[in-house]
Amino acid sequence: MSLTLDILNTCDAQAFTEALGGIYEHSPWIPMRAAANRPFRSLDGLKLALQAVVASASDDEKLGLIRAHPELAGKAAIAGELTRESTGEQAKAGLNQCSPEEYARLHELNAAYNQRFGFPFILAVKGPEGNGLTRQQIIATFARRLKNRPVDEMAEALRQIGRIAELRLNDLLGATPAFGNAVMAQARALAAHSDDADGLTCAYLTPAHRQTAAQIAQWMREAGMTATIDAVGNVVGRYAADDASAKTLITGSHYDTVRNGGRYDGRAGILIPIAVVGHLNRQGRRLPFHLEVIAFAEEEGVRYRSTFLGSSAVTGGFDSSLLEHVDADGISLRQALQAAGHDPAQIPGIARDPNQVLAFVELHIEQGPVLLEQNLPVGVVTSIAGSSRYMLELAGSAGHAGTTPMDMRRDAAAAAAEIVLAVEKRCSGIAGLVGTVGILQVPNGSVNVVPGACRLSLDIRAAEDEVRKAAVADVLAEIKTICGWRQVEYALEPILEAAASACAPGLMRRFDAAIEKLGLPLLRLPSGAGHDAMKMAELCDMAMLFIRCGNGGVSHNPLETMTGDDADLAARILLDFLLDFHG
Incomplete structure (x- = not known):
């Protein structure tokens, strides 16, 4: 019989500990202590409970946990002395197929790392998508983290152990983050459209920007929406209610990027709702309101030094004088729009009637370290600076x-x-x-x-x-x-x-409720970054859900990352929010 959350919730503490014995390397004390917190409402709750045990452990226990892990491609791996779980993970990343040069480099890095920190380098080699990092990515991460301060690196090692445990729990219980897997794969595919060959840059109305818009529109249609690209370049997907007279709930984010940016800033807030709509469509389920997913064309201001072009058009606040602004090559915004096949005269018609809009909600990576340091996958935003x-x-x-x-x-x-x-x-x-x-x-x-x-x-x-x-x-x-x-x-x-924008208390409470249903702790936090949501607040009530990002919370950077599991959780929270929303 396969292991389930119900079995884990009802078996005795010893059976619980034995069932989860391989989740944390040679450390049965972690599931043993977590057993007292049963029952867990969700697998997400179990994961956080185990991580909470680690967080509350003594410094000696934390250090012992880290030291219980083997070196990557180290002597134990070569000698075949790893646990079954570690053997499979290192093989998934191809560390059993290193070239002599790669083995030598890893040996060099392992020695330097141990000398600097006094414990082995820990990395969830299956990566944020769970498919395995390349050996080149592993070596680059190793070299980068070798520069960290000891206190920061110990915290990162424990976070990586938490990610390893999460992936092992998924395998043990046969859990697949279907929403998250789809989102991560699509984010990777969109990153192939770039103005630069050596990084992700997607500036307003460039060829890469237009290719990105076309791809998003295609995915929207495949998910069951009608999809159009409006006069300012927004990609608008509409999942209609059965009642044509119903009002509209809007969600979405931006798809342009900063120069040499990351894959998830803005785009996570587009791809997650598309995945949710696809799920609803496959179930043949319609909502009691129209749902629009808007991929806003411009938020970052890279090309024309003017932010929120896409969302300002939706709110009716587009400044037509911007049409005469020119980029670094002397091309005016008007000319760029026309070259992309858009009619600037049609931009005023994009504005939504506030009487027909219920609210706007945006999902976004945090772009900071608060959730990461609190060891929480999501948080509810209180206001935007x-x-x-x-x-x-x-x-x-x-x-x-x-x-x-x-x-x-x-x-x-x-x-x-x-x-x-x-x-x-x-x-x-x-x-x-x-x-x-x-x-x-x-x-x-x-x-x-x-x-x-x-x-x-x-x-x-x-x-x-x-x-x-x-x-x-x-x-x-x-x-x-x-x-x-x-x-x-x-x-x-x-x-x-x-101006600063406050999130609507009623919408925040709906996000709170969806999080609490999963048995997860609540965290509310402000946003220091600007978002399309602050512009949309001029039209209607708005709220935001933040998703944890890794690598110290860095964003606007190629190191920007989130996990497929966190994306999946955010999608399930959004789905619950939508099913519980009645205007």
Whole structure:
């Protein structure tokens, strides 16, 4: 008889411990302690209960757990002394087929790692999709993590052990994250459409962007939706209710990316709803409201320095003056739209009637470390931080680096450096307030020339608008002071002014309820990043569900990642939300 959650919930503690004996390497004390927390409402709850035991263990117990794991492609593997589970996992990643050069490199890394940290390198070699990392990916991860601080690396090792246990539990109970597998595969497929050969860049209305839109539209149709691409490039999938007069619930996110970005930012919030709609369609089940999944065409502002083009068109707030903005190649937004087959004159017609829209909900990777550090797969967003963004042009005086005395210089770069530190100082130590200079350039700079010009960006965000506005006022005053005494002229160009957006309490409670049904802990957290949801809040009530991302919570980066299991869980939560939603 195959093992089930019901059996695990009802058997005695000893049988429970023995059944899960291979989940944590040579560490039966973990399931033994978790047994006291039965019954578990879901497999997700069992996974978290086991991980909670590890989190509450003593430092010596945690270190012992890590040291119970074998080295990757180490002596124990070569000698055939691994547990059955470890043998299968290392084979899945091809570590039993390493070339002599790869064995030598892994041996070198293992030795360096043990010397630095005092425990073996732990990695869930089946990877975020569960299909196995390549040997090249494993070696690259090994080398990257060797640079971590010991305290951070120990935490990461324990997280990797948790992921290994999750995958082993799936195998033991025959659980397949069907939603998650589909989402991860589609995210990988979309990443093949890129403006750059060596990374994922998908800027607004480029060929890669248009290919991505076409692929999303195809998947929407395959899931049972009608799908169109509107005049601003949004891909709109509609899963109609039986009642044509019903109102509409909207979900979705953006499909454009930053330069050299990750696979899941925005796109997870498109692909997960598509998977859910496909499930409903296969069941022949319609909702009591129309459901629209909108893949917003532009949120990041990479090409035209204008964010939320897609969602602003849906809310009726599209700024037509943006049509004359030009990109780095001198191509106007109007020209780009026309070249992509869109009619800019049709953009006003995209706006939705607020009386016909029930709400907007967005699923998104967290883009931060809070869920990761709390060891939770999902969290309910409370609000989205407001943002003030500027471009700052500094004009000093170029001069010979060898002959211009230090006290006679009008150094634009020195002024910029001082401004960067002023931003850091003003925005430090206040909860929820952050300030960033993400662009810092010396145009036509030379090693032997005092910089006569500098260009930099300014991004200040806070969950409370009053806090943000006060910080902006202080930073702008400091810029004036710095440039004044340095005799550097400055020009400030506002790029974005977005107020903080609170999530609707009723929608948040519906997400809470879906999470609680699975027996999972609730966590509410603010979003420091901007999202299409904050623009959609101008149209209707909105809410967000965050999904844990790995690798320290990094995003806008090729290392951005989530797991198929977390994507699957988010899909099941969204499905429950939709089935329980009645307007």
